[in-house]
Amino acid sequence: MNNKKLSMGAHTIAAALAFGHSAVLAQENTDVCNDKTSAECAAPSDDAIELIRIHGVQQSIYRYDKSGDPRHLADLVDTPQTITVLTQDQIQESGRTDLEDILQAQAGVTLGTGENGNAFGDRYIIRGHEARSDVFVDGLRDPGMTTRESFATERVEITKGPSSTFAGRGSSGGAVNSITKKASTAYNFGRVDAAIGTDEHNRFTVDLNKTLTETSAVRLNGLYSSEDKPGREGIERDREGVQLSYVNQPTDRLSFTGDIYYLNAEDKPDLGSYYDRDAGYPLKDIPVYAQDEDFLNSEVTTFTLRTEYDISDNLRFYNATRVGKTENEYITTGMRGTNRDATDPIAPGAYTLSLSTHQGWQDVEYVTSQFNLFWDTAFLGLDHRLVFGFEYTDESVDNGVFSVENNNPTNCLVGGRRGVSSSYCILDAEGNAVDNIGALMGRTFTRGNVDAQYDIETYSWYVMDTLALTEKLDMFFGLRADSYDYTNATSGRSGEQLFAFEDDLYNGHLGLVYSLSEHGNLYASYSTATNINGGESDLGANCGYGGLCGTPEQAAQADPEQVENIEIGTKWSLFNEKLVANAAIFRITKSDVHESVGDSYSTLGTLNTGENRVEGIEFGLSGDITDKFSIQASAAFMDSEVLKSYNDSNLGLALSNFADESFYIQMRYQPNEKFAFGGDYSYQSEMFGGQPDTAAGFNTDTNEYSIVVPDYDVVNLFANYYYSDALTFRVNVGNLFDKEYWTAAYRSGSFMYIGDGRNITGTLSYEF
Incomplete structure (x- = not known):
């Protein structure tokens, strides 16, 4: 172009x-x-x-017509799959910045927790299935458990249902694709956003596109932000980032676009509350107990080059190649309710809150290159839009732990699995918080050795076809083959082991779209996905967390987990094609599920003994109801069930970290050229804690789920004032009613993430 x-x-x-x-x-x-x-x-x-x-600062956009993945050739309204697009304007007006916060509010998406290296704070679950390794940037897999920011993001696309034709391995419940800002020769543009707010909130971003010549341009996106977690003073979030993009179009048919991306996130994390089994509810109003030495550091560096060449009017070539490195490390403090031991010299038998340490690190180096050939041609009397693709990826991951010393004297004796031990308690003999909690432990630490070296090299081939069978009936068809070579050298409870195997994965997608009228259609879709044994790169041989199951010999013999999805839906363009409405019913069945025997640390896997199902209905709205009133809404009503398991007591149970009902709506009203206001509302029904992709923990004595994340709803507001053509002021109020709520629970309930409290920010946007 x-x-x-x-x-x-x-x-x-x-x-x-x-x-x-x-x-x-x-x-x-x-x-x-x-x-x-x-x-x-x-x-x-x-x-x-x-x-x-x-x-455009003066008019926000809540709908987008096309996917940012060039392999999606049809408009989204004509694509036989549920795809939710969150635009840059919508994200900015919501006040959310981290990808985790953006996704947390969406219907059909929940969060999970992690421990000791597996996806701390960066774990997404779509339609009940793990998606922490199914995050993509501009259609390329973005490996590593890192903090992800939105300062260089134009929009976020959430694909629901298996999409291995596009994504490759994984993507059981869907995938997340962030579309980045890129340089353009079409215009000169500059925008600066500066924000201050409660909880020591400071945020500054810059977005500058500058044409150098008629055929080249650069774009700079920069970020600096710092704040305390609202409602949890001393829990800190600091971000620094930059993306530099360059485009060169030497001819009308050829273009090169390169970008360098860097993000450094330095946080003091918070493991939040814990589940009080006696009360049947998370403990409320807990003091901030993070230690002064706690940290969660995430650093990301990537280089991406895209090449586009129009070979002819109906034949186009596209390549995207990325080289990247991510580093994620943390030492953080957990808290649990317990009783002082009878031998405690201060308050024998008294209830207290004791502290624990959780830590780990992960380094990822990867290279990925995707080649696509787009061919528009006619044969057998039909017009075809074909995509032939080849993709190569190589991911190398080192996981390890820190050697941590607590140098301050302990202040209590508590019981546990290993008997009575000295510990650190944040409550004194009278049950009041002790002074200077953050300095209780006095940690020092050094980075330890690698305990799991993961590497997976994958070659992928795929073909897709979009065609019109009749004037009213369109079809999408895709096939993909992934050939992988996997190794994982682990150490730990089971000693040093080398897991090594290879296999071929085959997946497909078939969709039909029938035009009911000029404005609406009906579609049906069938798609598959596969998960390999040990596919989560952060887990080593911890089968219970989704890592490797079985001995090296068993692991090599395990079949991939198989996922099938059937979806029937309808999409409509309303109000002069300014608003898109969609609805879909679906059923996802996952078979050959890997299960672990015994506790979550077991390396003895039963392998391919499980099966579960998620089915439900999902609705969506996006766009403009009138020129003044915009909306983005989604709702999901789902049910999950374990159909097969090596443990008969799991049959019929719900999946862990799964919300049956979720709802999100963001609305914006602009009565005149000077003023606009709106807000969003999100609701999530209760969830139950447990191991990933398996039955939620269940207490057969009480006939109740063991760990419950209560349902919650959150209201946020915003207002824009357009002072001049170039200058805009925005005010955001987050968690208007200052509700205390929890977003996810660890399998044992020993920690539960707390949502942000009420916060207010003011943002000045200047265009030039």
Whole structure:
């Protein structure tokens, strides 16, 4: 595509934006030219429309028509799958910045917890299935358990249901794809956002696109932010990031786009509360107990090069290659309710809260390259839009632990699995919080050796076809083969072991879309996915967490977990195609599930003995109801059930970390050119703690689930004031009613993440 300069029509649109008109009015102005042939009325380039859709402060966009993955050739409304798109404007107005917070609010998505190296604070579950390794950036897998920020993100796409044709291994319940900001030769643009708020909130971002010549441009995105976790003073979040993008279009048919991305996140983490089994509820109103030495550091560096070449009018080539490195490390403090031992010299038998240490580190180096050939052709009397693809990935992961020393004297004696031990308690003999909790333990630490070296090299081939069978019936068809070579050298409870095996995975996707009218369709879709034994790179041989099951010999003989999805849905374009509505019913069946025998640390896997099912219905709305009223909403009503298990007591139980009902709505109303306001509401029904992708923990004595995350709802508000064409002020109020709520639970209930308390921020946006 030739994007060397803005056409006159695009200049008209950009000018309308600069003088404060809405994007809708600008688009209507362009429509006037549709029947004219003069140069002044030339159609605007895609980049010019991007300028309106993405960068307009005066009018926010809550709907996007196309996927950022170029392999999705049909418009989203004609794609036979549920795909939720969160636009940059919507994300910014919501006040959320980390990808974890953005996804947490969405229907059909929940969070999980981690321990000792596995996905601390960065674990997503889509439609009941693990997705922490199914995060992509611009269609390329983004490995590593890191903190992910939105400062360089144009939109986030959440694909629901298995999508291995696009994603490869994994993606049992879906995948997340972030679309990054890229340099463009179509315009010069600058924007600065500066925010301050409660809880020592400070955030500064810059977005600058500058054309160098008619055929080249650069774009700079920068970030600095710092804050305390709202409601938990002393729990800190610090971010520094930069992305530099460069585009060069030497000819009308050839373009190169490269970017360098860097993010450094330094947090003091919080494991939150714990589940009080006697009360049947998480402990409330706990003091901040993180130690002064606690940290969660995440560093990401990537380089990406994209090449696009139009070989002919109907044949196009696209390659994206990325080299990356991520580092994630943490030492954090846990807390549990217990009683002082009878031998405790201060308060024998008294109830107290004792502290524990959780820690680990992970280094990831990877390279991935994806080649696509797009061919529009006709044969057998039908027009086909074909995609032929090849993808190569190589991921190398080192997991390890720290050697930690607690140098301060202990202050209590408590019981445990290993008998009576000295510990650190944050309650004194009278049950009051002790002074200077953060200095109780006095930790020092050194980085220890690697205890699991994971490597997986994968070669993938795929073909996809989008075609019209009749005037009313379209079809999408895809097949993919992944050939992988896996090794994992582990040490720990079972000693040193080398796991090594290879296999081939085959997956497919078939979708039909039937046009009911000019504005609506009905679709049906069948798709598959596969998970390999030990596919989660952060776990070593801890089978109970989703890691390797069995001995090296057993692991090599294990079949991949198989996932099948059937989905029937409908999508409608309403209100002059400004609003899209969708609804779908689905059933996901996962068979040959790997299960562990005994406790969660067992390395003896039963292998391929489990089967579970998730079924439900999901609704969505996105776009403009009127020129003044925008909406983004989704709702999911689901049911999960264990169908087979080596343990008969698991049959019929719900999956862990699974919410039957979830709902999200964000609305925006702009009564005039100077003012806009809105907010969002999210609800999530109760969940039950347990091991990943397996039955939730259940107490057969009480006939109740062991660990319960209570249901919750959260209300957030925002208001925009457009002071001038270039200057906008926004106020966000998060958790308006200051509710205490919990977002996820560890399998034993020993920690439960706490949601943010009420917070207020003010943001100044300046365009130039």
